[in-house]
Amino acid sequence: MSNQIVEIYNSVQEIAWQFGGRGINGECCEDLSFIEFMALKRILELDEISVQEVGNQLNITKSGATKIINRLEQKGYVTKKTSAADGRVCCLHATDNGAKIMNRIINKNILLLEKILNQLDSITIAEIEAALKTFNNSIHKETVALTISEEKMIKSDKCCCCATPTEETTADFGEYVCYCNKVTEEDIKNAILTKGATTVDEVISLTGAMVNSNCEVNNPKGTSCYPDIVIVFNKYI
DSSP states (O other): OOOOHHHHHHHHHHHHHHHTTTTTTTTTTBBHHHHHHHHHHHHHSEEEEEEEHHHHTTOOOOHHHHHHHHHHTTTEEEEEOSSSSOOOOOEEEHHHHHHHHHHHHHHHHHHHHHHHHTTTTTOOOOOOOOHHHHHHHHHHHHHHHHHHHHHHHHHHHHOOOOOOOTOOOOOOOOOOOOTTBBOHHHHHHHHHTTTTTSSSSHHHHHHTTTOOOOHHHHSSTTTTTTTHHHHHHHHHH
């Protein structure tokens, strides 16, 4: 791995941290976790969106999306209504309070970004915009390709982390989830609920799980800890 890739990765993480779940001036995004914020943002942007579509937009499972939507509904930011086009489908709508809190958060971030960009010349700003658009498009294409690949894998050979609700979906990992780096369920929970991790990769990065792993030796099961990490992630997302 080249130093350039590592530097880009570190820069992306820092930007995500500044505009992510940490919020502004050390505050969280009002009473929203970052993944709740992203879900509510999608609901406001897309009319008549379903729970499944929210999951697809955020690249998470339907069960994970359901937990997020339930939390948003309990906070009074989202309501569920039967689709007029298809009575079998439940559509999501943002409430007035949901729209207000989203506007407050976005306006805070825009003001911060404007303050930063005002220190740069117009050519640099245009270059940043073009580079971010190209990068974001590449990420989207890669995410779609990975999703298609994962769907094929699930259809051909389901593992415990991809199981349906009627199949085995609990992890039996003992004291640690990741034995190589002594990462516990509490560590993963803290990464999601306190530090704002919204993907399994972010959990791994924040907890240090799977770094220089030697699962065959360290894990009592003699297998990779990744499926267990996914199960715990879905439990708290």
